[in-house]
């Protein structure tokens with residue numbers, strides 16, 4: 001498993017902006033979508049292309065086309081929804097599978113409450129999206145669900161990850177690569193990432 005911390009200056013600038021305490025819901029949501037777009041660009045870097053000849057303005061021209069990779073994006077409710085439009089901007093033909101998981105605030109265990117997957121998961125790359133990888137429980141539970149449905153190729157895109165969650169994910173699913181804007185220092189006693197972003201779901205939806 002690899003965790004790719006994307007070092008692009010735009011990514012690093014925007015994740016830095018997101019750490020400010022006094023940020024409006026509108027701004028936090030916009031930055032979440034922008035980072036989702038930039039991280040998707042990196043996540044698709046190794047997608048296969050093929051040469052095809054088309055009619056160009058000056059005659060036949062050889063161009064590169066994506067080799068028709070089947071993708072399902074998998075937002076983890078709620079916060080993952082904040083990244084969905086950004087990902088679909090770059091992969092507009094992707095199907096969307098939705099997983100609802102709430103982390104129990106006392107035990108920090110993931111509590112799944114919804115799942116709706118598209119068909120042919122065995123033929124698809126699943127691209128899980130969630131801004132926060134903290135203990136790793138929510139992401140691991142989502143990968144477990146996808147694999148039970150026959151999905152063999154999974155990647156994840158997160159904005160911020162904690163070392164504790166990365167280690168747990170690595171042990172549970174060594175085949176899954178994760179693209180992140182930042183690997184932060186540690187989790188606090190409530191399971192929040194430090195320095196982190198705070199509660200991403202609340203910030204995206206304006207709750208609390």
Ligand SMILES: O=P(O)(O)OC[C@H]1O[C@H](OP(=O)(O)OP(=O)(O)O)[C@H](O)[C@@H]1O
Nearest residue numbers: 077078079102103134135136137138201
């Ligand atoms: O790695 P973990 O320890 O599992 O924590 C990360 C999860 O916690 C947050 O969701 P939350 O459960 O707060 O739900 P929400 O998106 O509805 O706010 C976050 O969006 C992740 O899904």
Ligand SMILES: O=c1cc[nH]c(=O)[nH]1
Nearest residue numbers: 134192193198199200
């Ligand atoms: O830091 C954290 C940890 C879990 N969920 C969040 O939204 N933020």
Ligand SMILES: [Mg+2]
Nearest residue numbers: 199200201202
């Ligand atoms: Mg939350």
